[in-house]
Amino acid sequence: MKTVGIIGATGYVGAELLRILLNHREVKVTALSSVSFKGQDINSIYRNFIDKTDLVCDTIDDVLEKAEVIFTALPHGLSEGIAAKCIAAGKICIDLGADFRLSSEDEYKFWYERGFSHPELHKESVYGLPELNKEKIKKSKLIANPGCFPTSIELGLMPLLKNSIIDTKGIICDSKSGATGVGRGLGLSSHFPELNENFAPYKIGAHRHTPEIEETLGAMADDKVTVTFTPHLLPISRGILSTIYCNPKEAVDLENLYKLYKDFYKDQPFVNILPLGETACTKNVRYSNYCHISLHLNHRKDQIIVVSTIDNMLKGAAGQAVQNMNIVLGLDETEGLTFISPAF
Template identity: 75%
Template sequence: MIKAGIIGATGYVGAELLRLLLNHPLIEIGAISSVSFEGQEINKIYKNFLSKTDLICETMDDVIKKCDVIFTALPHGLSEGIAKKAIDSNKICIDMGADFRLTDEEEYKLWYGKDFSEPELHNQSVYGLPELNKEKIKEASLIANPGCYPTSIELGLMPLLKNSLIELKGIICDSKSGTTGAGRGLALNTHFPEENETFAPYNIGGHRHTPEIEEMLSTIAQDKVTVTFTPHLLPINRGILSTIYCNPKEEVNLEFLHKLYTDFYKNKPFVEILPIGETASIKNIRLSNNCHISLHLNHRKDQIIIISTIDNMIKGAAGQAIQNMNIILGFDETEGLNFIAPAF
């Protein structure tokens, strides 16, 4: 039995990862850690774990020592040193933060305000979007788990960019997320009276996921891609809906686009292309590792509109991390992830 460990187990992403891993048939939780709650039982912090696990939050070194696969569910800037210890100990490390998502150190410094502390590790890391990099992930020991917004956008645009069908400038990504995406820490904009019964953008023109989105879309297109990315907070707990606007190089129709997307994702178990005329909705992917995509044209038929929906906590974070682990370990990609979204 493979032993998995979670560093940062008491944040929202860490707790969600623990919930999913406890139901994985081929994984045993070897250890968890939390700086804020060291020495405390996880089932006292999150009551949903009562009678399910009595794991106690240990130190980061304990997790690395006891486990084969190390998940780091930490804010940016905290994972590089831990990843170095894990890799030096011949362990697999899946970083769910932002530390390894960008390959350009100057871009990272611009957006995150610090240099790479372990620059040599960045040459080893693989961007963990399975629908793009599955073969590379199989051979990797260090994974940069993608951000939630980037996952929804990259999956939405990949077939068009791979086939050079759209203009690479002027792409608009208008994304909405549930408030769990902001993390467990307290902030005014996620305080209930501020968020309830409203809907508003934030970090307009300067969200830190922008360079990740542009870098990966440029990698997919093999050419420079620029986007306008605007995130919004929805008064719900979880889920992302991205509405993506792009301009085709030549006239297209929905039948062509639908076949293109269906063929592209036919062997990708977690991406579903909805029938023409239907619209992707957060409700239908909530609590699953699925991405639903619907395809549309404007009334002039000169602009493609893509709706891409994921659960930000699962396909956008913990579920995708497990998907990456499954691929590395040679398990079926869907192992422990075959959740069906609730009907209501």
């Protein structure tokens, strides 16, 4: 049984990681860290853990000493040094932040206003979208867990780009997220009077997930891909719905597209292609690690519309990180992750 630690355990993603891992049959959580709550029992911060664990929030060094697999659930810029220590000690690091998602340091500087502090590690890291890079993940000790919006978009488009069915320019990604995507820290946008009974886009044309989406889609298409990505904040706690508009290179048939998607994802346990005529929605993926995809054409049949939904805290973050851990440890990919969304 492998020992596991979580650095940044008191954020929403860290808490979701702990919730999943406490029910995982093949690993044991041995250490947690939190700068804000150092020395406090995790079950005093999140009362859902009462009588489930008595772990105390220690230091980062404590986690590195006590665990073989390290999850870093931290803001960008804080994980590279920790990852370097993990690799030097022969441990596995799964980073849920943005530090290793981009291969280009120039792009990282532009979007995150800082360079790589450990550029050598970026040659070792693997982008952790299992449906794309499963074989590479198996051999890696440093995994960059994808962002939540990118996960929904990339899974929605991968069959089309891998099979050169759509133009790589002019893809429109219209995405909506629940408030947990903003994080646990207080801010005006997530203040209840601002969020409740409201719906608005943010960071229009300038969201930091844009280069991640374009780089990963480009790898899928083996060509440069450009997207217009607009995120919106929904007055719900969790969930992402991405409506993606793309132009086929030639006339397409919806039945054939459906068969293509079903065949493409037939061996991927967490991607479900809905029957034609149905529409993916956030309700049916809440609290699950599944992605639901529905396929549509406009009335002229000259534009493909893909709807892709995930739980931003699970397939968009903590669940996918555990999926990556399962893969790199040689475990059943679905271990600890087969929970089904509640019906209401």
